[in-house]
Each structure stands twice: as C-alpha cells, then as structure tokens.
Amino acid sequence: MYRIVTATLVSLTCAASYQAQANEYVLSKVAKPISQSVAMTLDPNKDDFFGNTSIKLEVLSATQQLQLNGVAYLPSNIQLAGAKDCSMTSKQLDTGIVLFNCAHEITPGQYTLSMDFEAPYNRQSVGLYKTMDGGLPYLFTQFEMSDARRAFPVFDEPEYKIPFQVTITAPKTDKVYSNTPETKTTTADNMTTHVFAETKPLSSYLVAFAVGQFEEIPVSGMKVPGRVITTKGKIELAQYAAKQMPIVLSALEEYFGVDYPYAKLDTVAVPEFPFGAMENAGLITYREDILLLDEATASQNSKERAVSIIGHELAHQWYGNLVTMQWWNDLWLNEAFASWMAAKVTHQTHPEFESNLSLSKNYVMALDSRVSTKPIRKPIKTEADIMDGLGLAYNKGEAVLDMVENYIGVDAFNKGIRQYIKDHAYKNTEADDLWNALSKASGKDVGKVLSTFIEQSSYPLVNVSVDGKRLTLNQKRFVTAGTDAPAQRWTVPVSIKYGKGNTVEQTTVLLEKDSQTFELAFAPEWVYPDADAMGYYRWLLDEVQMTQLLNNAKSKLSVRERKALVLAADALLDAGLVSGGELLNILGEFIDDPHPEVVSTALGYLQSQKGTFIDESNQQKWAKFIAARAQVAIDKYGLEVKPGENTAVSKLRPTLVQLLAFEAEDRATIVTATKEAKSYLSGSDKVDPYLIGTHLTIAIYNGDSSLLDQAKRVFETTKDPLKRTRLMMALGYAPTKELQSDILAYTLTDNIKAPDLRYILAGQDYSKERKQRFRNWVYANYAEIKDKLPPFAVANIPYYTGSGCEADALIKTENFFKSKLATTPEYGRTLAKLEESVNNCVALKQREQASVEAYLNRL
Template identity: 30%
Template sequence: MSTSAAPSAVEERELLPTNVSPVHYELLLAPDLDALTYTGEVQIKVRVNEATSTIVLHANELEIAEAAITSIASAQLATPLQATAIAFEKSDETVHLEFARALAAETEATLHIKFRGVLNDLMVGFYRSKYTDAKSETKYMATTQFEPTDARRAFPCWDEPTQKATFDVTLRVRDSLTALSNMDVARVETPAAGLKDVVFNTTPLMSTYLLAFVVGELEYIEAQTSGEHNGRPVTCRVYTTPGKSEKGRFALNVAVQVLEYFADVFGIAYALPKLDQVAIGDFEAGAMENWGLVTYREVMLLVDEANTSSRARQMVAYVVSHELAHKWFGNLVTMEWWSELWLNEGFATWVGNLAVDHLFPEYHAWTQFLVDEFQRALALDALRSSHPIQVPVRRSSEISQIFDAISYSKGGSAIRMLSSYIGLDNFFKGVRAYLQKHKYANASTQDLWTALSEASGVDVTQFMAIWTRTIGYPIITVAELDGGAQIEIQQNRYLSAGDVTGAEDETLWWVPLRIEVHGSAGARPADVLSARRATVDVAVAGAKWYKLNKGTVGIYRVKYPASAVANIAQAIADGELETNDRIGVIADAAALACSGHSNTSDFLTLLRAYSTETEFIVWQEIATRTDALVAVWADEDAATRDGLRALLRSLFSPLAERLGWEAAGADEESLVGRLRALAIRVAGFAGDQGVCAETRRRFHAFFAGDRSAIASDALGAAFAIAVRTGGRDEFDKAMGYYLDPANPADQQLSALASLGQTTDPALLDELLEFALGDKVRNQDLHKAISSIGNHGPSRERLWRWYQTNYDLLASRYRASMSYMGILIRLSAGEFTGRSKADEVERFLAERDTQKFQRVVDQTLERIRSNTRWLEKDRDDVRAWLTKSGF
C-alpha cells in the first residue's frame, strides 16, 4: 500500500504509531439479537515496520478478553505470545498491547484478539435497529455505521483511511437469519445446531470505514446490470425487512443503470462481484457507501409507487447515484486523510447529479442543484465560522463537523465550476487517469489537480488551490464606464454580515466571469478575473443588458449598478434570461440585501420582474428568500407582518389559483406538481383565505377516506396549513397519519414536520414531549421540531425545551454529536436580537460543545447577522410596503 501525499506538518494529526501496520484481517463476529450483544475474534496479519514490544490500535467501548501473537514470519508459534498488559486510552479510543519480547523489524506477525461488544442503540459502530413485524412484535436487526471512525466500536483495528487492508469476514448467526457483508458468500458452515457461519470472500484492499455487516430477518429483490461497461453483469439486490422489498424496485432499477453509467464515464469497471443495498430503520446518516453493501435510511431507498412524492422519488434516485459514485471516488481511491473529505463527498455530490440528469432529464437536476447545493454552500460560506473545502483535521473528534455544506455542496460546486471551464471531455479524461493511477490506494487533492492539468493542458492547481484552501468567496462589484460600453469590476470577500475587515479581504480568487451581453451568442469563456480589479469591454450594438456569471456557475455574488439591475429586471420580465440566470439574479439580490450591499427594498422591487415566472425551481428560490425575510421580521409590528403576508399573496396566490389542486393530466411533469404544492403552502401561510378553506376541506375529505383529495406532492403543504389554521382535531389527524406504518415513509415524515406548525401552546408542548418518546426514531427528532421556529411566538418555547432537555439530548446523541449541531441550529437559529444571541452563547459556553462547536459558532453568527439586517432595513422595508400598497 502507498499513499500519494504525506500529511501536512501544519495539521499535527493525531495518528496511530507507524511501527506496525495491518495487512489482512480475519474477522469472526457472533451477534445475539436477543441479548443485543456480540462476541468476536480477529486475526490480524501485521507488518512490523520497526522493532517493538508494543502494538497500539483503535478500540472503543469493547471488552478485550485476550490478545496474543500467534505467528511470526508465517511460522505458527508453539505457544502464543500473550499480551502482558492490555490498557485502554479512552480519550484516544485506543488499546495498547504490551508483549514480553519485541517483534523484529521487517517481519510479519499475526495478532489474535478475542473481544465482546454491545449492539448499541447509538446508530454507530455495530448497532441494533428496531422494527415492528407483521404481528406487531418488536424485532431487531444488527447493522453497522463505521464512517468516519466507528469501525473501532465493532472490532479492534487500525481505523484510519490510509491503513488499508484486505478482510475475510465470517458472521455466526441463527440459521433463520440473513447475513450480509461487503463481499459475496464463499460458503456456509454449521458450527452448532441452529447456527450457521456465513463465510464471505476476501475483500479488495480497503479502508476500515467501508467495511459493513448486516444481520436480520430480511427479504430481497434482485436484478442484473447489462454488463455493457463493466465487462460482466453485476448482481444487484435491495434488502428490506419482511413485506417491504417491492418498495425497493425503483432504487434497484436506478442502481442497475447507474452502475453501468459510472463504469462508462470513469473508464473502470465496478470492482466487486455484487452490489447490495439495504433499508435500515434506525440510521442517522442518509446513506453509507460501504463497498458492496450500501446501507440507507428507509426513506432514502424505498418508494411507494402510488403515493411517494415526486420530490422523495428524485431524492432516492440522487442518493443511490451519490452512494454508487463513491465506489470509485472514496472506495477504489480513498482520500489520504479526513481533511480531504471533499474528494469523496464533493465529487459524489456533483457526479450524483450528473447521473440523475442522465437518467431523469425531466427533473432538471442541474437547475435544482443551484437551489439545493449551490445556494446552500454560499449561505454557509458567507459566515466567518465557515471553513475551507480542504480543512485541517487534527483528531477524530473534529471529523464529523466537516460533513457539511462546504465539503458536499461547495465541493460539488467547485467541481461544476472547474469542469465547465476546462470542458467535460478534458475533465473526465483527467478523472480516469487519476482513478487508474491511485486505485486501491490513497490520494490527495493535489493528485487530482495534477491529473486534470495533464489532461486539459491547463494549470488547474494555479487557480483551484485558492478555492479549496481558502475560506469564503468574493462579491464582484460592477461599475459602468464610458456610457456603459465598459465595466470596471472589483472583487472583495463577501460576508453575510457585511463587515469584512482588511485582514479578511486579502484573498484574490480566480473568478470565471462568463459575461453574457444581450444580442451576443452565449457567455465569453475567456474573461477571468484574478486581480483585485479589471476593466472589461461589454459594448455590443443594440445591447440592452449585460450579465455576469451566465448559468450561475461561478462561486460568487454580483453587485450591479442600479441602471444595470433595472435592465436585467426588464430582461427577466421579457423572458430573455435563462432559468439558471433568473435563479442567480434573485439569489444574489436577496443575499446582498442581507449583507447590506444593497437595500432590502431593492430585492422586493426586483421580485416584481418575476410576476409571470412559470418555472418551479425559480419559484422555489423566491420562496426560500422570502421565507428568510419573513422569519427575520417575525417579531415586527402587525402592520409590517401583514404587509409582508400581502406581498406573498400577491406573488403566490395567482399561481395557486392558476394551478388549482388537480393535475392537468396523467402526463403532467412532476415539477408542476411541486410548484402547485409550493404555491399552496406559501399562499396558505400568507393568509389566503380561499386557499386555507380549500385546504381544510380537502384535509378532512382525505381523512374521511378520499385519499385523492390531496396529491402526494401537496400532502406536506396541506397538512401544515391544516395544522396551523386548525386545532386539536387537525393535530390529532396529522399525528395519526404519522404513526400509521402503512403510509409512505416520506409522507409520514411530512406529517410529523407539519405538527410543529401548530400555534396552540398546549399542543406544542405535547409535541415537544412526544418528540422525545419512543414513537419518534432518534434520527427523526429534528423533523418533529423543524418547523416550530418558523412561527415567531413558538421560538421561545422550543428554546426552553432545548435547554431543559440538553443533558438528555447530549446523552442520547453522545456517539454522533453532529446531530446536536442540527438541534441547536433548529432550536435557536431563527432568533434575532443581540441579547438573544448572548443568551444562547452563555448557555452553550457552560457545556461541552467541542464536537459540534463549529455549528454553534455558525448559529450565533447567523443570529447576529440577521439582527444587523433587521436593524439596518427595518424602516426601509416598512416604507416600501407602504409605498407599494401592502
């Protein structure tokens, strides 16, 4: 095994000693699904790099019964060399084994360890997942989640991505159970009556975080790939608990196609003989790319063909594609350390969308990317408390905090920007060379840049290193010269707080300008800004407007002079700008209002240019931006709040009226159904009495047995409006729908989220108590509270609940503290007010938040940034609403 890049000395990584490294594991695990425990044995062939009598490896919450060296240099010892001391270092999650004599350097030895563990309920390591069978009896399955550093919870190992080895896995289980691991089954043996040993074939060289096992009562459906690009058909299966397997048909079909598609675009066949996908009831992450055995939260894998919403169906397609992308980016070639996480996740985010766009062009995946990924990345990266795409990681406790919108969404956006600049052909040529050179090994970001530079003939490192190693992104300020024939452009760092200091504004980004001028053909690819400022010619005879960042590909915001904004607004009204550009313009205007680079009234005025907009994804971005405005202004005077609601009705009520509640026909595009649901939600929340009345009528008809009264895409919106405008009856009906396992998983979660819309304090307290009970899975707690903060008067109640239950929550999520970050963001992130930010900060300062401190910092920064926005533009918004008649 080799690594391509040495760790940066600056990072001071806390790694295991290098005196011994693993070569091969033989692992036997025997889980007991009644006692919820397991026993295990592992024989690890190790390479002794330096003479030593001490071996240090990872182990966390395991009981080690025995450790011994059983062979040296392939020679079996007559008497095993027992460890004279077994000492655990809890803070490092390591175990230190001492031996009476040293192992010689440049030899191989076999380390044998017997251990015991608990099938925990923490959703990490080797853990238990609960489900209810057809007889309403509680059952358990055993499953794993090892990324980033929890293989050590399942068995003693070298739990670092560069410590690749091969694995022989044997699972000893009851003979009525199904046992799965990364590889196909080599044989089944019978060690005792009622038991079987399922022995799997040897894995390729791989990192520990990609190992996986699943044991339980399972059923499956199966299909094979065409073999066109993999060289042979690959057997693909979807496993579920009994009675659910047919709901995996859609995901199975996606996997069969995507596995061949990726083998084609990457130029390398899928490396394993089979691909299993498993739906897990209790699963904190959305999915996990274990090689050959991908695990998913049920809602991310299962589709009810008749009732699942189109949004949930698209999400399944994307998540499957994302996870299968990892078979090449992450599994075959693995980042050399977690500071390079974006190599896995940023690339999988980008190429996952590429696959969805290939299979389902009707979803307009790349346009949705702008709202779901690109704008999400820019929102987070506009904070001082963001981090670079390549972020130094010192210890394991820091890793989970970078599984965020920077590693995924900004990473994917950086790939999109780069591939657009050098061209897809050159990009994939470089990717193929990168994968071929580093397969079954580890690589760094620089390795990728080197391959892409050689493929494209462009020094990729020169401009992309700035994007991956530097926090933030620029705002491009435009000034017109010579009557508009030329523009002067200047780049500075953008912060949502709008208060960049000189020390924070030293970076000069490489900025692809992609200028489009009215009357010209497309963007000008040669225009790149890499200095502080430059002058660019935009003179075209008869041109009425110009626009930077065509297609919204570059990672930056643009501030135009007022005259240019007016011209762009007219171009939007006249239908002259493409969808991606219309999204980029309104997103930039909203962001610049928040940061103080422009007035919020400028954003509100620009909205009028979108009055005839027809595209769902554009309206989705508008709704996101107006939702944020309403949330920040939630505690203002009644006249201002009513004015904002009237503005929203003027935008969304005509849409709701035009689209109605019924699909235009069987062939109606799914995005039209989503637009209908969006219009109903926003208009209903804004107080459109007609929409609210019709929603309540359909809601009660739905529960009276007419399930056609509410289309699947509109269910979440309808439930939310009914609960917000109703009382106990509507609350109980939505609760009952959530609790009924016969309903599609995505719709159950929509019903759960709708409960937080109640404005009744008693019902809200009931919901908050319910959320902590056993009817809400630990992974779904955030869904129960996700919409509470949207209602201004409810925010304080939610915050008190979080404070009161902090210790309980911290204990429940102690093994996955990143979830605590989600909860603090939901519980406090909607506040405004300097004193409120100080209160939240004081409360958290007295607690150990180091494992989610980054999210704490981001939440506090958002509160203060929104407070400044409100203070700056309170009068501006009030005056605009009055002048505009709202």
C-alpha cells in the first residue's frame, strides 16, 4: 500500500510471539483455515449485499468455540461439518472477532465451516464499499489493514495465507474483476455469475474485487496478461500507465531474480480511494489521479508520481504478497521496502526524473525526534495502532534501508533479498528473517545496525571533529532544545566525504560507542559527514568546519548532498545548535544554487520559518525578505517556460510564482494566474502543467463567487482525475469569510468523497483569520466530519484545530477532544503529539525571535 533489542536477531521473534498471544484482538489458535470459497451477489444499484462462504479448516485443540473476524455483516445458517456436525450460534464482539459456538465439544481434525451472510455496502471507502462516478454506481474493495472482515466471514490476519476461490453474481451489464482469471460465466435473469480461479496462498487483506460498468485496455509486453481498468469515459487516460507497467515489472523481475508470481496483472483506477494504491495480488488498485494522465500534457511530476507508485505496488507483489509479514508489527518493513524499491526502480528506468533527489528521511525526522513518537516496530493490537506513525514507517524505514544498503554494498544487499524471496515464497516471515539473509550475504551483522533504528525512536546526533588525520565522532540522541529524553545509543554507519584541494575521498565507519576516533587518508580541509545523504542521523560541525564546508559545498558536493545539507541545517535550529539568524543566513546561501531543486528546498524552508516567527509586527519584513530571495531565482530562470529548459526549472517555477502572488502580492502575477485559470476552467489544455495548480490557487484566493462557482461546476463534471484534484486543492482557498464557509459546507455534501476531504481542508490555514474560522467550523460540525471520514482517519481530527504554534488553540483542542476519549481513545495519542509539537514551536519562537528579528532588520 502506498500512503512509520539486543544485538541478537532472535529477540525479534520472541517479542512478536508474545504480542500475538497477549492480544485480545487476535484470533485464538484453536483452529486455522486451509482454504476458503466465497460466493457473493453484488448489485451496485442496491445498498446491501449477501453471500455464503465455505471454509476448510483444521481444529488444533478440543473446543466448543471457533473464532473468525467480522464487522457489520450478519451471519446465518452456520454449519460445521466434520467428525460430528454442529449447527452453530454466533456473537460479534467489539474487538472485530465473532464467536461461533457449538453445543458439544469439537475434537481436533479437519472440518468445513459454512454460513450465509449479509451486510450493507460501506460508504467510507473501507471494506466492500460503494461509490458513484459519472452518475453510475461502482463497487470496490480496500481490505488492508483489517477490513476484509467487513465483507465476509474470514480469518482476517496476515499469518493465515490460504487459497481463496471467489464467485460473484452481478448485473449482466456490469464487468466483474477479482485476483485471478475467470474460469466460467453463466447468465440468468439479467444476472451473470463469474467464477474465478482459486488464488495461490494469500492473506485475506490481499483479496479484492470490483464491480461496475468499466472500460479496459490490454497491457502488452509482460509475461502474464494484464489490463488497465477505468470507470466509464476515462480509458483514454490509461495509455501512459499501460506503457509503464511492463517497464517497471521487468526491472523488478530482474532485481528479485524471480518472475512475477501471479496469473495476471490487472490495474484498476479507482475514483474513491482512501490511500494512494493497494497491492492486491493480481488486481492492484490506485487512486485514479495517480494512474490516469494525458501523456502529451502531463507534467514530469505527474509522470514520476505514477511510475513511483506503480513501482511501489509492483514491488509488493514479491515483498508483501509472495512473502508476507507474520503480524502487523512488521508492516513498517513491508511498506519501507516497497518505497525503497520504488525509488530504486524509478531512478533506474527514468533517470530524467531525478527522483534520487527525493530524500525520504527528511519528511519524518522532525516527527521522529519527539519523545511522543513510537518506534516503527512496536506492539500492534488495533488498526489505530497500525495507523499511528504509519507515514514514519514508510519514510524512516526507507531511509534506514538506504543506509544499510550503502553500508553492506549494493551487490550484497541484492543477493540477500534474492535469497530471502526464494527461501520464504508463499510463507510468512518476521524482520529477523530478512536481517539473517542480509547478514549472510554480506558477512556483516545487519541486525546489530537495524535493531537500534527500528526498535527505538529518534536517531543520533553525530558530533564531528577533525584533528589532522584523526576524525572523532560522538553520538547522542537528537532532541529538540530543552527536551528531557532518555539517553540512547545506536550502531551507526557514518559515511564521510572529505577533501583537500582537488582530492576528494569517501569512507564509511561504524560508530558503535558514545565516542570513537578513526583515521582518514589525509588531513582534510573540509568534511561532509553524510556522504551521498545516506545516513539516518543528524550531524554537527564546529563553526570553522561549517564555514569550510559551505565554502566548498557548491563545487565539491553533489546536488543530493547539497539538498541534504540545507535540510540538516534547518534541523539544527530545532536542537538549539544554530540561531534563527544563522539559519536564515545559511538558507540564503543556497538561493542561487546551480540546481533548481536545491533552490526550491531553501525557499521552502524560509517559508516554513516564516510560519513560526511571523507576527503582526514583522509581516512586511518577512514579505520583503522572502520576495527578495525569490527574486534572485526569478531573475535567473524567469517566470515563463523557455524552449529546451531543464525540467527542474519548470518544477521550481510554481514556488516562485506562489511567492510573488502571496508574499509580494504582485498584481501582474495575480492577473496572469487568473487568466490562465479561467482558460483552464473553460476547457483549454494550452496551460503550463507545472503552473496550473498554482494559478488556480492564486486565482481562487483573489477571485469572487462567480469564479468559485465555475470551479465547482468543472470539478463536478470533468472526467480528468488530475483536474479534479487540482480543483479540490484550489477550492480550499476560497477568499472571503462567506465563501470559505460555503466551501466548508460543500465538503460535507456528496460531491466530496470521504477520502478527498483532506484536499480541500489543506488550504484552510493560509492566514490566521481563515485558520480560526476553520477551527470554529470543525468544532461546530465535528459529528458530521467524524461520520464522513474513513475510520482510520478519525484520529487526525484534533490536528485540524490544534496544530501550529498557538498555545491557546492547543488548550481549546485538548478540552474539546479529551471529553471524547471514552468513545475514541485514539485521540489520546494525537493529543500527546500535538502538545509536544505546539509546545516545541512556542519555545522555539520565544528562544529565537530576537535573533530572527535582528537578522531581518539588517537586510
């Protein structure tokens, strides 16, 4: 899915086993499934469905009770056939477990459990859910993490990998898809029954089906048949994805050394989808704005996103589907590996994207340093536990895998992965199985490194000092200034790049103690402590060393390394290791960097610091400062695309245009944006694909009700998924109090699907006044918002009202949501994170405001 010990390896297994046995949300081990057939009647025109299932199972110990998972469905006619038949009764628990009771003892042996069931279609994008698109009803599934149990009775835990045989009866006008090819169809009374081949062993969360009036095109060039499938009227946008599938799949087959393991590879573009994509075996689903695009007019950003997420989901076919985690505590590794593999294959197949400049670690290191953040491998009971820190699991996990591959070598890492896949095909594993494979392939103790990063939160701050050829490294936990956190130690592969004159060397050392000294090949003039930006740590140089590094950065460091340097400097402000003024000066050094990606990063962090330090007394100073810095890049690159320009310039330009419009309030920029937006809304495709989203936002923010109404009409009628998403993002910037209120009310109508609510809400905090109106709206409409969101997203609602740098807003948020902990306990974790985040921000502002003001006053 696309959307965070000791030195011994065996300790991981023991921990996982204990968690499973102690977890009341886990099924009892008195029985295990062998195979399951499911037959369902699914009519998208109706509001509910029914079916029956037959599960071959083995009872392992004498019992009068079997346990399966279930939410929302109603079972009936429950029969257990075997040594002694039994008509069973059922009771559904709040834990997602259904108890099936027999009047007599069930002795060990093989049985068949069968029952009928019925349930409503879900309308919050989970389980088996119904959505409308273009006036037509469609059915889709999203079973990860634990929502197969909403669709049919099942052993809904990843360790139970069994063959499933699915049969679906649907209106004959509808097409039906599942994980495997159809083997038979029969039609009677305007309904067609579709029988699908039995799957290879799968965990229940990977079962999938779709029903509706779909269109499809074949995918050629793969070793198995495949199709790209869309809702009606969108198939012309599927060509780019159809071209990329075989390219990405071939690269992955080469890397894993094993062919794609399933009988077909169908891809479905879903108009209502709660995540980015889902790796269902043989029937992968994607948000349609990821998969569907016009190759002739799409930006490279859109193409890169499509290829990367295709790579992520296809990587899962081996790592996740063919080899599956034993329990959800290793979901982090499932997702981290798929993200890591996607980055590798995207750069391999499309080097022109420069996707190697995307540094996953920097999306999450600020979060990971907080004391309220949990390790990415942690005990899991409920879906709320899984979702807590899931983004951290993706990005930290990917960054740590980067670091390990860099430490043991690309060839050894690949050798270990290949052996791991071959040894565990169609089985379940735990993290230590992979560590053992990588350790055996490399001759290095990989578990010793990994356990320190995955089983404890945060990361080290590596203090670097040089005395001639002697390099001394000291480590301690990176924390926000003023934070009291327990001492920790990591086993850290530290990659050092250093130079003297024209000579540049690179080495990796293993920092295992609080302090260690190493010898370099020569006494360097400068040192960069994160060669290739592969380390999941922060680093600190003294003032002289930092100056030397900055003097050599543009000529001696790669683009990726310079970008990482900007990000590392920003983090040092949080730790109290540089002042606010010093940071603004460092960021300013990179505004004229040779690569636009670095310029964009520096400008972005200037904007971020403005959000912390701006107040009524310095608004104009900040606007002038940022506009002046942006002007450096504008003078260099211009505001209009030039023939043959580097695509990286096109990617930077939206940042420059946005700063001109929102910071400098430049009328010419606003007029141009409004003109381009109106042309786009009128149906023209002669717009800059990189700028049009920014132009829409600027136009809406500076527009009127007429323009807003036009944007809503186009949003409701366009068949272009990317256009819909751009418009949702822009609608969030409705300009006046009245229009903002209208748009917020609009989000709760059927025009905005449950997973899409976040897109419009993203624009609500641009100004202090707008943010306060939004907070008031959330409080007033809390019940409706909670009912609309997908269940896993409910825990995020306190962020709507409490995030930022305002102590008063935090207090009100805590008072409001603490009263709801009894019914929604996951708010407790969110509030703890919010409290730490806001308090850190307030303390930073108090500590560094004078330094920032002094810097701004000098300009």
